[in-house]
Amino acid sequence: MNDREENTMNLKGKVAIVTGGNSGIGLAIVLELAKQGANIVIDYVSHPEATEALEKQVADLGDQAIGVEADVSKVDDLQNLIEAAVQRFGRLDIMVNNAGVETRTSVLDTTEEQYEKVLAINLKSAFFGTQLAAKQMVKQGGGGRIINISSVHEDWPMPGNTPYCLSKGGMRMLTRTAGVELAPHNILVVGVGPGAVATPINLSTMKDPALMKKLDAAIPLGRMAQPEEIGSVVAFLAGDGARYITATTIFADGGIMQSSPGL
Secondary structure, three states: OOHHHHHHOOOOOOEEEEOOOOOHHHHHHHHHHHHOOOEEEEEEOOOHHHHHHHHHHHHHOOOOEEEEEOOOOOHHHHHHHHHHHHHHHOOOOEEEEOOOOOOOOOOOOOOHHHHHHHHHHHHHHHHHHHHHHHHHHHHHOOOEEEEEEOOHHHOOOOOOOHHHHHHHHHHHHHHHHHHHHHHHHOEEEEEEEEOOEOOHHHHHHHOOHHHHHHHHHHOOOOOOEOHHHHHHHHHHHHOHHHOOOOOEEEEEOOOHHHOOOOO
């Protein structure tokens, strides 16, 4: 095996869970981890046919994947994901807390129901996903990686999307605090903060040429990210090359945070 082949199998034998894994950034993460040799539990709440198609794509890459229907806002469902990974693959090495939603509502307009939904899916799931994954990693020994898919909006205000920004700000401190707490167990906790990404969550913007022109102009690289560009960052953080990175966020935003006052 040459150096290039070894590099593309950096995660051979590792086991990962990806929440919200059958679409958008989650799907791209699943495929990139699979290209690196990982076996994967794909969490989903809808479109089982998309999950089945993704399982086949992973199998074509030479790895294994199983889809598990789980509502990550419920701790019992998160525990079921952990147990599915251990029962099928024997262990858990990588936990990717990716599932997320937004309401695009302001401080004045957000309802209690909207607030609770966003915080439960985005932040509660990341907290208990981190907790339960860490418990399994401590139990089995050998350390592990927990990767929280956050956003530039963990630091950067987005008026009109307040619950989402709150949830991502919470993920920021979860990543930092859990990273410090879990370091003695060699469990690394890192956030990934995408900027604008061409995924279903941004369809309304992508369908509006005027908004797209404004957005592209605000990004120094001149375009939205593709999901696979975020997936490659996650795969790097899951691998040996990132073994000294923890309790911080890696931003993949095309430079937008440094050049624009906000969106």
